Amino acid sequence: MSKVYSIKTIQKIPISLDAAWDFFSSPDNLQKITPNDLGFKIISKHHGNKMYAGQIIEYKVSPILSIPIYWMTEITHVEDKKYFIDEQRFGPYSLWHHQHHFKEIAGGVEMTDIVHYKLPLWFLGDVANAILVKNQLKKIFDHRFKKVEELFGTM
Template identity: 45%
Template sequence: MKLYQHSAQQKLPISLDEAWKFLTDANNLKLLTPPELEMKVLYGTERGMYPGQLIEYSVKPLPLYRTNWVTHITQVQEKEFFVDEQMYGPYATWHHKHFIKEIPGGTLMEDLIHYRLPLGLLGKLGAPFVKKQLEEIFRFRESALTKHFGEFKNQ
């Protein structure tokens, strides 16, 4: 099965501390997720982020299909990066690395996702749809973060 990749980056006009606090609070995912996905956090957010943490969400990736998504936080390096992997959910494989670093005027946030699709050949045929959906999700997230924190001003 093919391993696909998606990457994104965004500059935020906030401190590294503020970015870390916001991005590692899974309860903020609802703000960053398009409403049509109807994301709900079910459990696992009672404490701050830590390696070994399990977080369960309910999500609607397709109009008539709702599923639960269980994320395993596998690595955390405070104020540098964290990694989540899907244990159960809509993908055959999902490995998402979140990096942040201080830059003049704020924080640079970078995402690198590797994923595989389920359903063999049928999943492969749906790859362009999934790629487009991921691009739309990250555009929404970029807009939501800009709305929440303001526009990054180039130095």
């Protein structure tokens, strides 16, 4: 059986909690902080402009050899200006649980992302994680970190 893996990133952003929440709780802004080579595109027609519990968002993403993959997430929990959680309903993972936390700090906001994920195919999922997935997810979160710095500055 394959393992459950996790990633945690923390970023301090020199903007108000309101500005951080407005930006990160808008599904349309996700594409702005996602690497272009992933071919990320929101395809859902009725996802709304702000996060809410029960919201379904559909994507196409091309992580390997430009082959498009369908991905559907549900926003399962939202506490205004504190956190929201998205969980994969259909897509490449056996488990995808992504927490987005926001905390006001002196001079800005501390944003914490925590992802728990599991790959299909038992031990082959573990091999795929070691060879490809872990590094690709690190690259995606490193890219997001840099894009957020470009958009809002550094602390």
